[in-house]
Amino acid sequence: MMALWNNLPGGLQDTVFVLALLVPAVALCAGLWRGFAPGPLIRALLWRYRWTNLGYVILIAISIGLSIAIVMAERGLREGSATAADKFDxxxxxxxxxxxxxxxxxxxxxxxxxxxxxxxxxxxxxxxxxxxxxxxxxxxxxxxxxxxxxxxxxxxxxxxxxxxxxxxxxxxxxxxxxxxxxxxxxxxxxxxxxxxxxxxxxxxxxxxxxxxxxxxxxxxxxxxxxxxxxxxxxxxxxxxxxxxxxxxxxxxxxxxxxxxxxxxxxxxxxxxxxxxxxxxxxxxxxxxxxxFPGTVLARLHSILGDIRRVMSWLTIVTQCLVGMSVLLGLFILSRLFSRQISLLRTLGAPSRFVVCVVWSYNLTLVAAGTVLGILVAWAATAGIAYRVSNLMGFTITTRFESMDFAFIAAFLSGVTICALLPILVSLNATPVQNLND
Amino acid sequence: MSLALEVTDLSVRTARHKALLEVGNLKIDAGAAVGIRGPSGAGKSTLLSALAGLTDRTSGTIRWGDTDILSLSRAGRSDFRASTIGFVFQDHRLFEELSPLQNASLSLMYAPKSERRPVLARAGALLSTFGVPSDHATVAPMSGGERQRIAVARALTQDPQIILADEPTANLDRVTAQTLGNDLLGSVRNAGKTLVLVSHDDALLARMDTILTLEHGRLL
Known part of the structure; x- marks a missing residue:
């Protein structure tokens, strides 16, 4: 099995890795949606709270975008400075x-x-x-x-x-x-x-x-x-x-x-x-x-590498904070339609259907924020690259690497699984109380 | 198709153990239409919720036919409500962004695939019977009376054996209330369903087979 994996092209390995990270979210989605047709209801809820949702999506996008942009900009700086020295043997x-x-x-x-x-x-x-x-x-x-x-x-x-x-x-x-x-x-x-x-x-x-x-x-x-x-x-x-x-x-x-x-x-x-x-x-x-300029640069990059390791940890910590903020936001958003949850429960909708509706609602917001975050990351990195290129004189590349997508997939998968938590809390509330709120 | 109700030693309490409702014995025949009246805060809505298995800290027995709803698990109660009980609320509790037909056939979203087509057909037929225009994209522009009729259609779409209605005409003017009463009672009686209705509307209560009075959480 390992031999087969090792023989795969690097690009395919990366793609498989990213897809594997998304498997838990996809499996959860498939399990929740099995036998149900909640689409119109999810769309109705998304439309009802559209401005709140939009604000929430933008917040997620900015958080994710800036986290990725920092990593991309640092990588671009490293690669750009190395490319600039290429012709100087x-x-x-x-x-x-x-x-x-x-x-x-x-x-x-x-x-x-x-x-x-x-x-x-x-x-x-x-x-x-x-x-x-x-x-x-x-x-x-x-x-x-x-x-x-x-x-x-x-x-x-x-x-x-x-x-x-x-x-x-x-x-x-x-x-x-x-x-x-x-x-x-x-x-x-x-x-x-x-x-x-x-x-x-x-x-x-x-x-x-x-x-x-x-x-x-x-x-x-x-x-x-x-x-x-x-x-x-x-x-x-x-x-x-x-x-x-x-x-x-x-x-x-x-x-x-x-x-x-x-x-x-x-x-x-x-x-x-x-x-x-x-x-x-x-x-x-x-x-x-x-x-050799390459050797001098490598020395500089090793110093940068130490900073990069610190930045990577900071990015992970920031991402955890973003994840927690997203969850907190989902708690608040779930409260927004507690009456609808209670109504569905009163009408006899199965718990899995209620979870499916609220989870899909959350997933839509987080996924939209993540996709938008990719655009924000690209735009922010392009902005940083433009500024630094003007300042330093060499071109900074703006491109995503498979690890960026792995990071995004892990975030998406992690948050969507954790998003079950506010829903389960909502389900525990007495429907009568929420109906009369 | 209808079910009889037998309640024994029903007690619903708050988290601080204060009694909200205490009903020693209550029997309702299958297919009967029972009205419940009483002052505000008497426990009428709590009684309806308890009969649907929606209250916490509830003891005693609530037997619908052969089923004691309090002995069922949460999932079991959901299944029971979905298949056996139709609910009509004081305010319609519709999803504003859904169409009249989507609201009336809400249960098809979680019904087995084989049941979806009949549910949709029944919802359409009920809306037509109640004279609700079904060409609106959403229920947002519709009147209170139309919305409440959609809510009644939603309660009847699954062809439940029991209808629990909590002040269904409270927010309607007299004429609209009478029309809604006609729609609700007509549908229930024609199909022989058991109806438990809480109301302050004397005209509507007068059309019930039996009227019970609830005060301070106890049936008089």
């Missing part, structure tokens, strides 16, 4: 704090970083198994978006070779990120610095023309304007990276004598295994530090 910087360096390089957070020399760059670029060594330079901006200087190979790597338009051919051309709002043919003037301190006039009348656009990468680079690194050096009055007889050259090789320095180099090995040897090789020098 190995980063070499001057020694320092890996997290700070990663935030500056991958997430384009403005940070003052020491520079690596041209000799260091050349050593790295010419090392065995290095397929690409992309120097980066930061510091300027356009409309609040960072301008990043690098080489064409890295831009192609970022865009998986799918650049709309073309690659730059001189230092006055740029490739814009997918979410930069810039279009091919636009001309922009770089400002020195970024944010409130940016100086719009520092670079005179130097203009950059957008000649290409990257496809969405889900990273902060989607909101960047990427230029030849020579362009950044040039606008800051530095050497071009090339000797005077090749002053107009764009891209490597660079001459160490004319290399103004780079705060970070993104390295891509020609084979996966080589990354580890390169990291080791570039970490042995006192001048450099090499790290």
């Amino acid at each position: 190995l980063i070499v910087t001057a020694p320092g704090n890996e997290t700070t360096m990663m935030l500056a390089t991958v997430y384009l957070r403005p940070t003052a970083m020491p520079l690596l020399s041209g000799d260091v760059y050349n050593d790295i670029a010419s090392a065995e198994n290095v397929a690409m060594a992309a120097p980066l330079s930061f510091g300027d901006s356009v409309n609040g978006m960072p301008i990043v200087g690098t080489i064409a190979d890295f831009v192609s790597h970022l865009g998986d070779g799918q650049i709309q338009g073309r690659m730059w051919q001189d230092e006055a051309e740029a490739v814009a990120g997918a979410l930069s709002g810039l279009h091919i043919g636009d001309e922009v003037a770089p400002a020195h610095g970024i944010g409130d301190d940016a100086d719009n006039d520092a670079h005179g009348d130097f203009h950059i023309e957008i000649v290409g656009k990257l496809p969405p990468t889900g990273s902060p680079w989607d909101r960047a304007v990427i230029v030849p690194i020579e362009s950044v050096w040039h606008t800051h009055g530095l050497a071009s990276g090339h000797p005077p007889d090749r002053a107009n050259q764009i891209g490597p090789p660079f001459d160490p004598a004319y290399f103004p320095g780079t705060p970070a180099i993104v390295v891509r090995a020609d084979a996966l295994f080589a990354n580890y040897a390169l990291r080791s090789a570039f970490s042995q020098s006192e001048q450099t530090m090499a790290f």
Whole structure:
């Protein structure tokens, strides 16, 4: 049996698990409805208390929605930050704090970083198994978006070779990120610095023309304007990276004598295994530090994971409170039609029929609130994702996972079974008393 | 089809053991129409509830035919009421959002499948006999008299052997009350059912075979 289960595809296992969680509620429903036709009466009760019901459904939806949204947003944040670092196999910087360096390089957070020399760059670029060594330079901006200087190979790597338009051919051309709002043919003037301190006039009348656009990468680079690194050096009055007889050259090789320095180099090995040897090789020098952004992120995520565990417990506790509130609400709602319950009992309706009517009424409200809660969760997560994406620069995914549905199914099943409690309490009341209330 | 009633040493008490109703002996013949009158708070409604097996803290015997309703379980009493007793309340106690026919045939929702069609047919026929328009989607816009006639139809739909009516004309004007009395008594007498009716309406009580008076929870 276990072998059969283990051989099932993961998606099917998840579906079976979710359905299994719903079995108690479905079985209870089937057992209560067997031989009865209470539909019109349930509809009548739902319609009679429609505004109360609506308010109750909305409360359930918000409670469930926000509980799920927190989990979804945290997951989206984790996955989004990991996706953003996907294209950065190995980063070499001057020694320092890996997290700070990663935030500056991958997430384009403005940070003052020491520079690596041209000799260091050349050593790295010419090392065995290095397929690409992309120097980066930061510091300027356009409309609040960072301008990043690098080489064409890295831009192609970022865009998986799918650049709309073309690659730059001189230092006055740029490739814009997918979410930069810039279009091919636009001309922009770089400002020195970024944010409130940016100086719009520092670079005179130097203009950059957008000649290409990257496809969405889900990273902060989607909101960047990427230029030849020579362009950044040039606008800051530095050497071009090339000797005077090749002053107009764009891209490597660079001459160490004319290399103004780079705060970070993104390295891509020609084979996966080589990354580890390169990291080791570039970490042995006192001048450099090499790290995998994925490893740094994993460390950060493990800290987040601890917070996540706490959040998971908080979510469970919150959900229990929601469940108890729902039950309390059901007690109150059941009191609303105690007269109808008493009437049915007086007319001789079997107890199972009375339970069936009230339970189905409750189930309808809880199920409607749960379904609406899924929409609330999606909307809330989308809202959080939008805000955080704008703040952090990388895309946060909004999607449900099977565990979300398992959580919803467990909640629905648990509450609907517990919903029998207020009904059984109502059944114990003397019908005569409720009829005369 | 009707059942005789024999009540012996019936006592209904409150949770604090205060006597609400004490009836030493009461016999009603099968098919008889019995009226019960008495001042407010005398225990008339309690007596009707007790006769239907709806009261707690009740002792003695209430024998309908061969069945002592007090000896039955809760489920047994429900079954007995569903098959044997029709109830008419002071106010109609209809479901506002259901149609006249759905209200009159309420029992089909929990009746065995095989009985649903006859129940529906009987409910329709009773509404037609009582002149209740059945084309309304709900009973909400209907008059008090029409609603009470639907309630009477609901009580008769299962063709019960006993009808218990608690002040069925109390909320109606004289003309409507008389019409309802005609409908109720006509149906009951034609089918030979046993009727126990609580009322303050002297005109309606005058049409009963027997009138009993209840005061301070005791039959005079």
